[in-house]
Amino acid sequence: MKTPFSLLLGSVGAALVACALTSPRVVAADKVDPVADAKAFQNFFFQKFPNVKREDFVNGPYSMNEDMKRQWQEKEEFPPYEFALDAGKEMFATPFKNGKTYADCFPNGGIGIRQNYPYFDTKEGKVITLELALNRCREANGEAPYSYVKDEMASLTAYMAYTSRGKPMDIKIPDDPRALEAFENGKRYFYTRRGQMNFSCASCHVQSPGERIRAETLAPALGILNAMPIYRSEWSGMGTTSRRFVTCNSQTRAVPLEPQSDEYRDVEYFLSYVANGLPISGPGARP
């Protein structure tokens, strides 16, 4: 099948021109630009929901629906995560067998630092989430790691989140190509369709926040991790970020990855970075 060489050349030229016209950032598309991405991401939601106050986006579905917000505020008077919070506080203060405590593993004794997680570790060249750091702290002190999706991890992260409540999310991307790659990998995961339902995270949390999938109102992607960990009535129990990613995957009939696998840590890095400036509101209560 021989296409005349000129025809081929012409179509390539046309494609290039078309490409340049359609997206001014076509040149920039290859160079990863987190600052621009975060700006565009936040503006998308601020314009799509002009009457939602900026800091309210962290309240997920409750920023989208007045009736549900009332139900939520009623619950917040005596929230169901109260027990996990107290358990986390107690665990945080209980020394390991070797006498050390979690406070020795974290800057500022672990108090009021949740807004800086996840961070990019330039020595290891990968994203470190709060949950991963907690288990590393346990292992470094001769203790068995906790499950990423069970109550103990949720209680610990609930307490650490509580000590950061109100502080703006403050994620840093060092000038390191591997950090930019992790950010891009997280962004790619966020927009990639998966599962037999053929949904991506964006299909629900960018295209239709505020709408319902059966009884549940979809949360906007902006600030969606600021309330983690969450007590979900659906689970009638606490859930970590890992548990949320795993269950979201299975809902679209995609086989979930290992908790704290690269893709999950990177998408947490991406989602947290684009929410910079919005307050930490964890632990949260959700439907």
Add this chain to the structure above:
Amino acid sequence: MKRACLLATLVALTIALPSARAATEADYKAAYAAAEAAAKEAASLRHQWTTTVSTLTAAKKAADGGDFDRAFAAAKEAEALAKASIFQANSEKEAWKAMEIR
């Protein structure tokens, strides 16, 4: 949306193959092997579907029960699902950019 319909037709097409005579154990074994290979590839692309896994188990269960007709059909369906998820993984390598907020 166009890509989703394409996906659906692909899956429907492969399942609708009429199996004229009753499937023998050999037919089932061949179909199961093909399905398993496709599922392995889907898993390596980290795009496996939960329905592929459950259909594969159903095929095996039917075969253990000696019902090779159902086992063969289930293995065929599992293969179709795995192939569709591979198609999804490859097409999404570029397609995700369409939805990106810029």
Add this chain to the structure above:
Amino acid sequence: MTTTTGPHPTRRLILLGAASVALIGLGNLPFAARPASAAANDKYPEEAFKQKSEADAIKALYGRTAEPSDKVKLDAPEIAENGGVVPVSVTTTLDKVTSISFFVAENPYALAASYRIADGTIPGVANRLKMAKTTKLVAIVEADGKLYSATKEVKVTVGGCGG
């Protein structure tokens, strides 16, 4: 949680508990002074909690029927955020209230909760109930021996797109 498991089957413990409550009740007469009404007795209404339908449960608990009244204000969500945790509350302007109860018609057992309101306690309660599916929710207030009710429909369904 300090749990003291009763040495004997729970029935004995409940009767024991009920007896002591009755004694205290007699002690300062808030209950005894009230005209003897079926619900205000102090035993755990075992029978009422076993009834499937709401009508039977009301009869078993109070022994008579209720009439709707706008003095009973029932607050419940239109669409429940989650069937397992539905915030429901009731307030009333009626006085001499002795009991408030909630019935979830479509639940396996209609009677969900029943509260005994002592003299001097504000007639109102907020709690979180489970609802199996979209259902009629009935609140009953027993005031001065008569029954008044308020009803609201609550939509309940599962969430998510179904994994």
Add this chain to the structure above:
Amino acid sequence: MASSIRVRATSNGDITEVQTLIQHPMDTGLVKDSKGELIPAHFIQELKFECNGKDVFVANWGTAVSKDPYVKFSFKGAKKGDELKISWTDNKGASDTTTAKIA
């Protein structure tokens, strides 16, 4: 171990508002566990609030009360510093009690 009962009793003027959250599974007996066996019913049946020697509020609960149950009510005739005694018993005969000062 901390008590299973969390209580907040605040009074303004003559009215005391009481909020309580109790840690309890409230199993209905109709739910199956991952192995497919029915989880036996295990729920609080009676919850009593006593102040100045008088039962101010008594709850009789069935299986339709949510897990980690919450209840709020108000009553008159108590003042700051009075003691509120809260106790519950469940269908397995277990029980717990706590006292709280009205703030």
